[in-house]
Amino acid sequence: MPAFLKCTCEHCGGRIEYPAEAVGANVPCPHCQRETLLKLDTGESAEVLSVGGAKWKLVAGALIASLVLVGVLWAGAGWLKKRRESGAVVSSPGKPGAVVPSRSGSSSSAVQLDPPKAVTPVVAKFQNGFTAQQIRNGRDLFGGACTECHRQYDPATYNDTEWERTIGGMRGKAKLRGKQSDELDTFVRTVRN
Structure with a gap:
């Protein structure tokens, strides 16, 4: 990495920049064109410039940034793996019971719940002109999304007050989106009528 020095011209006072190897040489000043001895500046006016080495x-810097990125990704993958291994497993009907972690978050104090009963409500007739597809979609939603959160078993065992509180009172219909909410309401009406 070549170093450059600066000195002051003896005649005009202009600053001259030169390579460090040229100390002691007589060269023409770029400002006044008179022969000037290149000497080391001392005191406050002394400057040394380094050129090169930027590459x-x-x-x-790129290597260090890459190593930091790899380390962060590796730590994140380990954290996700650990979280999945110790996290709650929600089961669907027909699978073993769910493990619900306690409020403190410690996996040793998890509560084992009994598995939900696999109940498929039978709809004897298509009430109010509903189609079989509407009822089937609602039944699938009930067996999946509703049972995951509420642990409900047979929709025919709930009275009207319980349905109003459960279906009508769900804030934002939880995981359900527009059409799914309508299909679930259709299914519940066919079971309750």
């Missing part, structure tokens, strides 16, 4: 610094 090496850029490569080293």
Whole structure:
């Protein structure tokens, strides 16, 4: 990495920049064109400029940034793996019971719930002109999304007050989106009529 020095011209006072190897040489001043001895500046006016090495610094910086990124990704993957292994497992009907972690979050104090009963309500007739597809979609939603959160078993065992509180009172219909909410309401009406 070549170094450059600066000195003051003896005649005009202009600043001259020169390579460090040229100390002691007589050269024409770029300002006044008179022969000037290149000497080391002392005191406050002394300056040393380093040229080059920027490419090496850029490569080293990129390497360090890459290593940090790999380390962060590796730590994140380990954290996700650990979280999945210790996290709650929600089961659907017909699978073993769910493990619900306690409020404190410690996996040793998890509560084992009994598995939900696999109940498929039978709809004897298509009330109010509903189609079989509407009822089937609602039944699938009830067996999946509703049972995951509320642990409900047979929709025919709930009275009107319980349905109003459960279906009508769900804030934002939880995981359900527009059409799903309508299909679930259709299914509940066919079971309750």
